[in-house]
Amino acid sequence: MAIDWADQKHVWSLQEANSSTRERGEVEHMPEAVEAWVAQMSQRFAGRPIAVAVEQIRGALVFMLSKYEQLHIFPVPPAMTANLRKAFYSSGAKNDPSDADLLLDLLQMHREKLRRLSPDTEATRRIQNLVEERRKLVDEKTAQSNRLEAHLKIYFPQIPCWFEDIGTPLVCALLERWPTLEALQKAEPDTLRKFFRKHHSRKEELIKSRIKAIGEAKPALKDRAVVEAKVAVVKVLVQLIQVLHEGIEGLGRQIQEAAEAHPDFFIFDSLPGAGAVMAPRLLAAFGSQRERYQNAAEVQTSSGIAPVSENSGKSSWVHFRFACPKFLRQSF
Numbered sequence: 001m002a003i004d005w006a007d008q009k010h011v012w013s014l015q016e017a018n019s020s021t022r023e024r025g026e027v028e029h030m031p032e033a034v035e036a037w038v039a040q041m042s043q044r045f046a047g048r049p050i051a052v053a054v055e056q057i058r059g060a061l062v063f064m065l066s067k068y069e070q071l072h073i074f075p076v077p078p079a080m081t082a083n084l085r086k087a088f089y090s091s092g093a094k095n096d097p098s099d100a101d102l103l104l105d106l107l108q109m110h111r112e113k114l115r116r117l118s119p120d121t122e123a124t125r126r127i128q129n130l131v132e133e134r135r136k137l138v139d140e141k142t143a144q145s146n147r148l149e150a151h152l153k154i155y156f157p158q159i160p161c162w163f164e165d166i167g168t169p170l171v172c173a174l175l176e177r178w179p180t181l182e183a184l185q186k187a188e189p190d191t192l193r194k195f196f197r198k199h200h201s202r203k204e205e206l207i208k209s210r211i212k213a214i215g216e217a218k219p220a221l222k223d224r225a226v227v228e229a230k231v232a233v234v235k236v237l238v239q240l241i242q243v244l245h246e247g248i249e250g251l252g253r254q255i256q257e258a259a260e261a262h263p264d265f266f267i268f269d270s271l272p273g274a275g276a277v278m279a280p281r282l283l284a285a286f287g288s289q290r291e292r293y294q295n296a297a298e299v300q301t302s303s304g305i306a307p308v309s310e311n312s313g314k315s316s317w318v319h320f321r322f323a324c325p326k327f328l329r330q331s332f
Helices: 031-044 060-065 078-088 096-109 122-155 158-162 169-177 181-185 189-198 204-216 224-260 265-269 278-286 296-303 326-331
Strands: 002-004 009-015 022-028 050-054 071-075 308-312 315-319
Touching: 002 096, 009 096, 022 031, 022 096, 031 060, 050 060, 050 096, 060 071, 078 096, 122 158, 122 224, 122 278, 122 326, 158 169, 158 204, 169 189, 169 224, 181 204, 189 204, 224 265, 224 278, 265 278, 278 326, 296 326
Parallel strands: 002 050, 050 071
Antiparallel strands: 002 009, 009 022, 308 315
């Protein structure tokens, strides 16, 4: 069986063993509909295993189907399906039934090229999901910090000069209290000194230099219309960054708790340079299934850190691996 997934409905194509007839149908992307559909298929084939090709490495449909033991899931990279479509349909035509048939052809004739989905232990999957979600929040915080810096450079360019990282709680708290240079310069030096110390900036020389720079600073512009609009956006961005920071801290605590409870964590925690962030990520990368990788080369190719060689005639090209799990490669 092959399923071409979509947002609302999934198209499936089915061919029984020792049969040349194919059946097609649709199933809605709702847990109740999928549950009824799987129960129907299970009853039809008396609980025998059903090989299912899905054009999704990870995602809602894969997660939904993986809870059924009789379904043997074979995830298919979207790039593989796209290349097959180009090979068999030179016109570029694309529709869900034909894609489902392509996936079924791939499953029948080239199953050795696919790897069956074999979920890791619950403890390992918990860490894998937590570290990936944390990385997404970190990336989102970076994006919002860049937006904040872009707005500040227009009406308050001194902030990026005074502080190396404007996404820190210190800078966010400062902008929340004094969103403009005019407001900041009205603050008393003692008030600023207490503020910096409260937010863990205790180097006296640095505090003095910042207070001096604040007093000597000149406004970048005096157009109130522009300043008011930028301040309104900056206040929103500051709140977003603060919420993201709290979320990252919370996920960090959950990751640490989950990692310390994992039986294999001591292995990765003992590696030189593996700290509170990298040790759980390495555990998530290698997992608990020791048979998954036979040697170091398989880890390199699977993670995308191994180079790719292309040879044609007298030309040779060694390049970066483009199609790979980006988060896994980032871990190495």
